[in-house]
Amino acid sequence: MTTPDHLDDLDAVTALxxxxxxxxxxxxxxxxPDPAGRDEVAEALGVGRTLAAFHLDKLVxxxxxxxxxxxxxxxxxxxxxxxxxxxxxxxxxxxxxxPPRAYRSAxxxxxxxxxxxxxxxxxxxxxxxxxRKAGPAPDVxxxxxxxxxxxxxxxxxxxxxxxxxxxxxxxxxPPLICGMNLAMLxxxxxxxxxxxxxxxxxxxxxxxxxxxxxxxxxx
Amino acid sequence: MTDxxxxxxxxxxxxxxxxxxxxxxxxxxxxxxxxxxxxxxGFIWRLKEEDVDLAALGIQPAPPEMIATMSVWExxxxxxxxxxxxxxxxxxxxxxxxxxPGESAMVLWWVEAGRxxxxxxxxxxLALLGAEGPGPRAFTFRQPFPAPExxxx
Numbered sequence: 561m562t563t564p565d566h567l568d569d570l571d572a573v574t575a576l577x578x579x580x581x582x583x584x585x586x587x588x589x590x591x592x593p594d595p596a597g598r599d600e601v602a603e604a605l606g607v608g609r610t611l612a613a614f615h616l617d618k619l620v621x622x623x624x625x626x627x628x629x630x631x632x633x634x635x636x637x638x639x640x641x642x643x644x645x646x647x648x649x650x651x652x653x654x655x656x657x658x659p660p661r662a663y664r665s666a667x668x669x670x671x672x673x674x675x676x677x678x679x680x681x682x683x684x685x686x687x688x689x690x691x692r693k694a695g696p697a698p699d700v701x702x703x704x705x706x707x708x709x710x711x712x713x714x715x716x717x718x719x720x721x722x723x724x725x726x727x728x729x730x731x732x733x734p735p736l737i738c739g740m741n742l743a744m745l746x747x748x749x750x751x752x753x754x755x756x757x758x759x760x761x762x763x764x765x766x767x768x769x770x771x772x773x774x775x776x777x778x779x
Numbered sequence: 780m781t782d783x784x785x786x787x788x789x790x791x792x793x794x795x796x797x798x799x800x801x802x803x804x805x806x807x808x809x810x811x812x813x814x815x816x817x818x819x820x821g822f823i824w825r826l827k828e829e830d831v832d833l834a835a836l837g838i839q840p841a842p843p844e845m846i847a848t849m850s851v852w853e854x855x856x857x858x859x860x861x862x863x864x865x866x867x868x869x870x871x872x873x874x875x876x877x878x879x880p881g882e883s884a885m886v887l888w889w890v891e892a893g894r895x896x897x898x899x900x901x902x903x904x905l906a907l908l909g910a911e912g913p914g915p916r917a918f919t920f921r922q923p924f925p926a927p928e929x930x931x932x
Contacts (some may be wrong), residue, residue: 667790676881677880677881678879678881680877681874733919734862734869734871735871738868738872742872762869762872764863764864764866764868
């Protein structure tokens with residue numbers, strides 16, 4: 561909490577204290593993987609375009625959103641040729657801990673030790689058991705949302721997970737952490753009684769969780 | 780166009796020799812994974828078993844459980860895309876089913892564009908990484924080093 565980095569993180573997090581601004585952040589997150597424009601966010605929030613723009617730009621100043629400019633397709637009328645200001649979530653992560661804690665460093669050390677000793681299969685088993693303990697959920701979306709995954713259903717019926725809950729460690733140890741996550745997700749589906757209908761599998765792509773959830777083929 | 784390409788070498792020890800049912804699923808995937816590498820963005824070259832003449836190189840043949848891969852890519856990102864952001868990741872995830880822990884190693888290094896590394900180059904880089912840890916001449920995904928700057932006339 562005393563280093564300049566920590567104070568920047570605190571600035572970033574306090575930028576979300578305002579309820580409308582938090583909703584604006586959520587609206588941008590929900591649009592992913594596409595960026596969101598001011599009009600869409602204003603509409604989602606039920607506020608004016610100027611107010612939406614004010615909050616979006618505050619979130620940019622705080623480092624929580626990034627800006628790009630693009631012409632939006634399907635526009636007509638005056639202004640159609642001008643590129644729109646678009647917003648997406650920043651890749652930067654902000655954590656504020658009082659007093660200071662370093663769980664990420666601990667996770668990286670543990671991951672390296674697991675890889676070196678070849679204990680991956682044990683980790684997958686532990687993750688599966690942990691997932692099964694989460695218990696029942698009314699449907700797959702509720703289950704995934706409740707466990708921090710931000711599900712989004714694609715046209716082919718696959719559920720992509722827009723948030724990678726283990727992103728920083730997964731980047732360092734992809735097979736280990738993505739394998740743990742896969743086992744966890746299949747555990748969650750089993751524990752919720754949804755494993756007959758749904759199945760998690762490795763389906764890696766940049767910018768989202770490397771596991772997707774799809775319907776089991778019923779013969 | 781960059782002046783340097785990324786070379787990769789990997790050695791690992793199978794739990795049983797090729798042909799054993801224990802490693803059948805792995806062996807069945809090798810051709811698939813090689814074909815995937817060949818058509819991945821940024822792929823340049825890979826070592827093919829039939830091109831290796833150990834006797835000519837004066838290298839002792841490895842036990843049948845030891846397998847090695849060596850390849851060259853346009854960039855670190857290109858190799859990362861194949862290794863971690865393709866169906867290859869699922870094979871990596873299952874590596875303990877097929878490979879002996881502590882008996883595998885992977886090394887990355889920069890080669891001048893157009894140059895194809897030899898098996899001996901790769902083994903030397905592996906030895907360097909083992910002896911000195913990651914550095915500009917032998918490194919890993921977790922601790923990469925930038926390509927050298929070519930001095931221009």
